[in-house]
Amino acid sequence: MDQPYYSTANGARRRLTVFTFASPRNFYHLAGRLIPWFTALGVLAGLAGLAIGLLFAPTDFQQGDAYRIIFVHVPAAWMSMLVYMAMAGWAGFGLAYHTGVSSIMASALAPTGALFTFLALWTGALWGKPTWGAWWVWDARLTSELILLFLYLGFMGLHASIADPRRADRAAAVLALVGAVNIPIIYFSVYWWNTLHQGPSVTLGNAPTMAPAMLAAMLLMVAAFWCYGIAVALRRARCIVLERHGSAAWLRRRTK
Amino acid sequence: MNWHSLQDFLAMGGYGLYVWGSFSVVFGLMMLEVWALGRREREVRAAVSSHDNEGAA
Numbered sequence: 001m002d003q004p005y006y007s008t009a010n011g012a013r014r015r016l017t018v019f020t021f022a023s024p025r026n027f028y029h030l031a032g033r034l035i036p037w038f039t040a041l042g043v044l045a046g047l048a049g050l051a052i053g054l055l056f057a058p059t060d061f062q063q064g065d066a067y068r069i070i071f072v073h074v075p076a077a078w079m080s081m082l083v084y085m086a087m088a089g090w091a092g093f094g095l096a097y098h099t100g101v102s103s104i105m106a107s108a109l110a111p112t113g114a115l116f117t118f119l120a121l122w123t124g125a126l127w128g129k130p131t132w133g134a135w136w137v138w139d140a141r142l143t144s145e146l147i148l149l150f151l152y153l154g155f156m157g158l159h160a161s162i163a164d165p166r167r168a169d170r171a172a173a174v175l176a177l178v179g180a181v182n183i184p185i186i187y188f189s190v191y192w193w194n195t196l197h198q199g200p201s202v203t204l205g206n207a208p209t210m211a212p213a214m215l216a217a218m219l220l221m222v223a224a225f226w227c228y229g230i231a232v233a234l235r236r237a238r239c240i241v242l243e244r245h246g247s248a249a250w251l252r253r254r255t256k
Numbered sequence: 257m258n259w260h261s262l263q264d265f266l267a268m269g270g271y272g273l274y275v276w277g278s279f280s281v282v283f284g285l286m287m288l289e290v291w292a293l294g295r296r297e298r299e300v301r302a303a304v305s306s307h308d309n310e311g312a313a
Contacts, residue, residue, distance in 0.1 A: 054279075055265075056258055065269035072282045115289055123278040130274050232289060239296050246304040 022099040024241050024248075031234040038234070042227030049220030057213040069127040071217050074201060075225035077120035080148060081183050083113035083229055087155070088180040091173035101237075103169035104244070106176065107159060108237035112229055114152035120145060132196055140189035141197035144182060151179040165244055 004016040008026060021027045053071040060067035087109040094103030124142065125135040136142065155172050162168035190199050201210060202218070210218070259265040268275040 058258060059269060064271060066271040066274055068268065068271075068275050069278045072278055076282065112289070115285060119282050119285065122281055126274045126278045130271055228286060232293065235293050235297070239293065239300050242300040242304055246300065 019097075019099070022097075022101050024101055024104075024245050027101045027104075028238055028241050031238050035231050035234050035238075038227045038231035042224045042231060045220045045227060046224035049217050049224055052213055052220065053217030057217050058211055060214075063131055066127060066130045067214075069123050070201065070214075071221045073120060073123040073127055074218055075222045076116045076123060077145070078222060079225045079229055080113060080117040080120050080145070081186060083109050083116060083233075084148060084151070084176075084183055085180065087113055088173075088176040091169070091176040094169055095173040095177075100166065100169070100244070101241070103166075103173065104237050104240045105233070106173065107156075107169070107240055108233045109229075110152055110156050110159075111236070112232050114149060114156070116225070116229070117145065117149040117152060121149065128196075137196055139195045139197060140193040141186065141195050144186040144189050147182055148186060151175075151182060154179070 005013045006016040006020050006026070008014055008029065014020065014026075021030055049071060053068060057068070059065050087106045090102045090109065091106035093099060094101075094106060121142070124145075128137070129135050155176055158175055159168045159172040162171055189195060190197050202215070266272055266276075
């Protein structure tokens with residue numbers, strides 16, 4: 001049977017395994033090839049989503065035009081949780097298999113996850129004021145999302161406080177894994193507690209209750225935020241590879 | 257099209273402050289992150305190539 005192969009930067013063919021991209025060299029090359037695709041897809045989906053969401057989607061009969069905040073709020077909130085799961089997953093993988101690139105991915109995701117979390121809180125406040133009458137309430141959904149922001153900041157702060165990057169990776173990975181318990185709490189908070197926050201707008205397996213143009217705009221924005229998150233994290237991961245392995249000969253050849 | 261005029265669009269049915277306050281901060285901070293990454297990329301590339309020159313000398 002033919003084994004799958006991967007073409008490396010210098011055109012050599014290598015056997016493709018789970019650990020092929022655990023090599024900083026293969027990873028750096030692959031990330032460089034993926035970034036333009038995710039950037040282009042993200043810009044296209046974002047422009048389409050903004051056009052449909054802001055220009056064509058109808059006004060909501062209950063919330064008026066304030067509901068349009070959903071087109072940035074929901075993608076930011078989803079990504080804040082997804083990025084955390086990806087970050088904890090990569091950190092845990094790096095902890096278990098001593099794959100430095102996995103830990104680099106975790107570090108690369110953290111600032112973007114923190115940004116999405118802040119944006120979810122910010123847009124939530126601007127949506128809460130006109131619909132609930134308050135910028136902020138100490139409600140289960142909002143409080144657990146705020147804790148998520150502190151977890152991201154804690155991950156970055158702990159990592160930055162330890163000089164040896166591999167030791168920092170391990171310490172921060174433990175924090176990320178323990179903090180992952182907060183993700184189901186955020187997700188299910190609207191079911192577990194009485195809360196001001198409305199339930200999910202879209203759930204798998206149920207027919208959507210939104211107008212088709214609203215749903216299309218929201219899903220396009222989600223796709224755009226996914227692509228943005230991937231492109232930015234890969235770009236930051238390449239920077240970290242250069243910062244950590246900058247003295248390696250293959251990198252010096254590639255950055256000339 | 258949901259709007260009759262540009263003023264209508266900008267007013268967002270009276271919620272302009274909230275809607276534009278959300279969208280501007282979201283895309284503003286995203287652009288800021290991309291800009292900061294570009295700066296970090298240039299800095300680290302410069303550091304790597306200066307390291308290279310020291311090695312050659």
